[in-house]
Amino acid sequence: MSTYLSNNWDTILTALRQHIWLALLPVVIGFVIALPIGYLGVRFPWLYHPLVNTAGVLYSIPSLALFVFLPVLLGTKILSPLNIVVALTIYTVALLSRTVADGLRSVDDIIVQSATAMGYRRLRRLTDVELPVALPVILAGLRVATVSNISLVSVGALIGVGGLGQLFTRGFQLFYLEPIIVGIVLSVALAGLADLAIVLLQRLVTPWTRFQGSAA
Amino acid sequence: MITFDDVVKVYPGGSTAVDHLSLELPTGKMTVFVGPSGCGKTTSLRMINRMIEPTAGRILIDGKDVAGQDEALLRRGIGYVIQHAGLFPHRTVLDNVATVPLLLGKNRKEARAAALDLLDRVGLAPEFASRYPAQLSGGQQQRVGVARALAADPPVMLMDEPFSAVDPVVREGLHREFLRLQKDLGKTIAMVTHDIDEAIKLGDVVVILRQGGKLAQVGTPQELLDHPADEFVAEFVGRDRGLRSLSFDTAAALPVKPLPDDLVLDDAGRPEGWRTADGVRSTAGTFLTSDSLRLVTDLAIMSPVGIAVRVDAEGKADGVVPHHDLVDHLAARRGQK
Numbered sequence: 001m002s003t004y005l006s007n008n009w010d011t012i013l014t015a016l017r018q019h020i021w022l023a024l025l026p027v028v029i030g031f032v033i034a035l036p037i038g039y040l041g042v043r044f045p046w047l048y049h050p051l052v053n054t055a056g057v058l059y060s061i062p063s064l065a066l067f068v069f070l071p072v073l074l075g076t077k078i079l080s081p082l083n084i085v086v087a088l089t090i091y092t093v094a095l096l097s098r099t100v101a102d103g104l105r106s107v108d109d110i111i112v113q114s115a116t117a118m119g120y121r122r123l124r125r126l127t128d129v130e131l132p133v134a135l136p137v138i139l140a141g142l143r144v145a146t147v148s149n150i151s152l153v154s155v156g157a158l159i160g161v162g163g164l165g166q167l168f169t170r171g172f173q174l175f176y177l178e179p180i181i182v183g184i185v186l187s188v189a190l191a192g193l194a195d196l197a198i199v200l201l202q203r204l205v206t207p208w209t210r211f212q213g214s215a216a
Numbered sequence: 217m218i219t220f221d222d223v224v225k226v227y228p229g230g231s232t233a234v235d236h237l238s239l240e241l242p243t244g245k246m247t248v249f250v251g252p253s254g255c256g257k258t259t260s261l262r263m264i265n266r267m268i269e270p271t272a273g274r275i276l277i278d279g280k281d282v283a284g285q286d287e288a289l290l291r292r293g294i295g296y297v298i299q300h301a302g303l304f305p306h307r308t309v310l311d312n313v314a315t316v317p318l319l320l321g322k323n324r325k326e327a328r329a330a331a332l333d334l335l336d337r338v339g340l341a342p343e344f345a346s347r348y349p350a351q352l353s354g355g356q357q358q359r360v361g362v363a364r365a366l367a368a369d370p371p372v373m374l375m376d377e378p379f380s381a382v383d384p385v386v387r388e389g390l391h392r393e394f395l396r397l398q399k400d401l402g403k404t405i406a407m408v409t410h411d412i413d414e415a416i417k418l419g420d421v422v423v424i425l426r427q428g429g430k431l432a433q434v435g436t437p438q439e440l441l442d443h444p445a446d447e448f449v450a451e452f453v454g455r456d457r458g459l460r461s462l463s464f465d466t467a468a469a470l471p472v473k474p475l476p477d478d479l480v481l482d483d484a485g486r487p488e489g490w491r492t493a494d495g496v497r498s499t500a501g502t503f504l505t506s507d508s509l510r511l512v513t514d515l516a517i518m519s520p521v522g523i524a525v526r527v528d529a530e531g532k533a534d535g536v537v538p539h540h541d542l543v544d545h546l547a548a549r550r551g552q553k
Contacts, residue, residue, distance in 0.1 A: 114302030117267060117374075118315050118364075119292030132306045208306050211350040 004178040012167070016186055019163025022084050022156065023149040024194070029085075030092025031142065037093065038100025039126065048101060058094040063087060063155045084156040091152065092145045099141025103134030136209050139202045143195055150191040154183070164190075217243045218264060218372065218406060223273035225259050225429065233259040234270070234429035241421070243278075243371075244402040248419035250409055251452075256429030257408045261374050264406060265294045277372060292316055295365030295373035295403070300381045301357040303349040309335070309360050310345040316368040327367075334363040339393055355386035362394070366401070375407040379414065391417060412453055416441070416460065424449055438464040462510035462546075467503055470512060470545055472526050472535025479525065485532035490521045502527040509546070516542050 005012070041051040066087040071078045074086065107130050115129040131138075157165025167183030170176070202209075218241040225234040233256040241247040249257040262268040263275055266287050275282050282290055295316075303312050313331035318324065332345060338359040349357055358378060365373055379387045379394075395418065398405065409415050415422045416437040424432040424440065426448055433445040441461035444450035454460070475481075478491040479499075489496040500518035502525045503511050515524035516539040524542070526535040 108302075110298060110300055110302040111304060113267070114296065114298045115304070117265060117291055117296035117298065119288045119290075119319050121288045129304055129306075133304070135306075206306065208348040208350065211348050212305070 001178055001181075005182070008179070012182060012186070015164050015166050015183075016190070018081070018161075019150070019153050019165075019187070019190065022081060022153045022161070022163050023088065023190075024146070026085055026088035026092050026149055027142070027146050030089045030145065031096055033089070033093050034096035034100050037097040039104065041097065041101035042104040048105075051101060052098050055094040055098045058090055061090075063091075063152050064158060066090065067156055067159050079160045081161045083159070084153065084161055088149045088152060092149065095145045095148070096138075096141055099138055099145075100134070103137035103141070104130055106137050107133045132206075135206050136202065139198060139206070143198045146194045146198060147191045150187065150194060154187060217241065217278060218247075218404060219274075219276040219279075220260070221274040221276065223260070223263065223275060224271045225256065225263065225268065226271045232256075232429055234263070236273070237429065237431055238273075239423060239431065239434065241404060241406055243404050245420035246398060246403075246405040246407060246418060247421040247423060248407045248409060248415040249423045249425060250412055250415040251425035251432070252427060253410065254427050255425035257410075257423075257425055258376060259429070260425070261376055261406055261408045264372075264374055265291045265296065267291075292319055292368065293370050293372070295368070295370040297358075297361050297365045297373065297375040297378040299377040301349070301354075301361035303357055303360055303364070305349050307348075308345065309340070309347050309349065309352070312349065312360055313363045313367050315364055316370075320368055331363070331367060334366055335360075337366070337397065338363045353386075354382045355390060358382055358390060359393075362397075366403075371404055373403045373405045375405060377409055378407065380409065380411070387414075394418070416453070416463075424452060436464075459510060459513070462513060463508045465509045465549065466505065467507050467509055467512050467526070467537075468505045470509065470537060471541065472537055473541070475533055475536060476523075478521075479533065479536065481533060484530075487525050487527065487533040490519070490523075492520060499525045502531075502533070504529070509549075512537060513542060513546075 037051065041048045067083055068078075070076065070083045070086055071080070074082070076082050111133060112125070112130065115125045120129065153163045154165030154168060156162035157169045162169070164183045164187045167179040171178070171180035171183070220237045220239040223234055223237045224232070226232050235256075237256075237260060249260055251257050259268055263270050264277070264282065266282055266285075269283075277294075303309075304315070307315075310328055310331050313334055314322075314324070314327035317327040317330060322330075332342060335342065335345060340356065340359055340363070344352065344356065344360075349360070352360065358381070361378065365375075379390050382390065391414070407418065419437055421434065422437055422440055423434050426432045432452075433440060433449045435443075438461055440449060440453055441457040441464075444453055444457070450457070480488045480491055480496050482488050487499050487502060489498050497520040499515075500520070501515050503515060504527060512524050516522060516537065519525075522539045524537045524539075525533055526537065528534045
């Protein structure tokens with residue numbers, strides 16, 4: 001194992017780096033896209049169910065199929081990392097637009113009414129009151145999307161771009177256990193770390209949630 | 217002054233919430249809207265700050281039609297206390313109170329300093345400032361709600377069932393403190409409640425609405441108790457309205473008799489009890505000239521000898537009212553009305 005590690009250190013690091021940005025870039029892009037979509041699902045209640053259904057259908061497309069078909073749709077090369085980024089962005093949008101909508105819907109109507117009565121205009125009410133109050137629900141969705149993306153990136157190895165997944169394909173091709181183990185350990189560790197980072201972020205930005213449910 | 221000028225609100229389904237309401241809410245007074253559910257009281261309140269737009273008619277604040285004003289700016293100038301307080305859970309108590317001043321562009325430091333003063337005014341210790349709403353009891357949250365509504369010192373305040381979500385003992389305390397606060401501040405207040413007792417206790421003017429948003433009667437609490445306009449109002453203000461009306465008359469005009477011998481006094485002249493066959497028994501309390509006739513009646517009923525004892529400011533007994541004198545006084549009072 002240690003000879004494998006020392007001989008392939010550069011390959012492993014490159015795969016890890018690729019894995020990180022292939023997984024996280026779609027989270028960022030997907031979140032930015034999902035925010036307005038989720039908001040529309042709340043602003044116009046008739047949009048909510050179509051939105052949830054569309055998101056469900058998108059999320060149920062098998063990842064490998066999406067990886068293979070996107071080049072046809074986008075005109076990209078089959079080996080382009082762009083395919084992975086776009087595919088995972090689609091999954092993230094599907095997950096998070098529903099999360100954002102549910103988060104905003106979870107805000108007690110009394111709070112929205114009282115913000116309106118204080119003299120908030122719609123946009124500022126959204127940024128200053130509704131989104132912050134919805135943050136616990138939204139961040140919970142973000143955790144799911146992040147961890148799910150980190151595991152999905154590996155599938156991309158089957159079409160040649162897959163971060164740590166490439167270690168799996170190599171291990172299988174060469175009947176060689178070490179890269180598979182390293183790939184699994186790093187992938188799981190990465191998911192765990194990313195999850196922990198979001199939990200810590202949540203503690204930092206929503207200190208008030210620690211007291212909820214403990215009301216006197 | 218807030219003026220309702222022939223205001224109508226018909227909801228999209230066709231139900232009439234407010235039916236040609238014309239009304240004036242006097243400046244510096246507390247006007248309480250009360251009525252059964254579906255009488256349009258909350259709708260009426262919310263049309264004042266344009267949370268709901270009337271179908272017809274106008275609402276004016278000091279002669280200015282609210283319809284022509286920017287909604288957000290209008291609302292920043294009107295304090296609003298909502299049912300269940302509606303505090304922002306993600307903000308500390310202090311920042312909740314500072315909400316409207318910050319919206320008006322005040323700097324954070326000033327707004328927070330002012331908010332701290334307000335917490336004191338509504339009876340919350342400074343250590344509550346850094347807490348979150350979830351850490352407060354219902355009554356404390358409601359105080360913060362009142363402080364938040366007062367923060368920008370608006371001349372007009374709207375209160376939507378502000379005290380309904382707290383238990384009766386806490387509500388009693390909030391009522392007392394709110395009346396004291398309002399005495400200092402003299403805001404023009406419109407409040408909504410479904411509780412006629414609360415309306416009679418807090419209102420300078422009480423507006424009784426009936427189902428379908430029709431005005432049943434407007435008047436001072438005593439006018440409503442003594443002269444209900446019709447069966448509906450009489451029923452609504454309750455069976456013991458005669459007794460409750462006594463709350464609004466003081467004992468100042470009540471004639472007293474000199475202290476009888478069987479009233480036992482201490483060295484300072486304060487009443488200790490009545491000498492009876494069973495020994496000395498408690499007077500069951502005393503009254504001042506500023507107390508209500510209702511209290512005097514209660515004392516006469518509770519007294520072991522049927523006599524209420526009046527005291528001066530130092531607590532010295534200075535007269536008594538036997539219950540038959542009280543009955544005569546009440547009869548004379550009824551004759552005047």
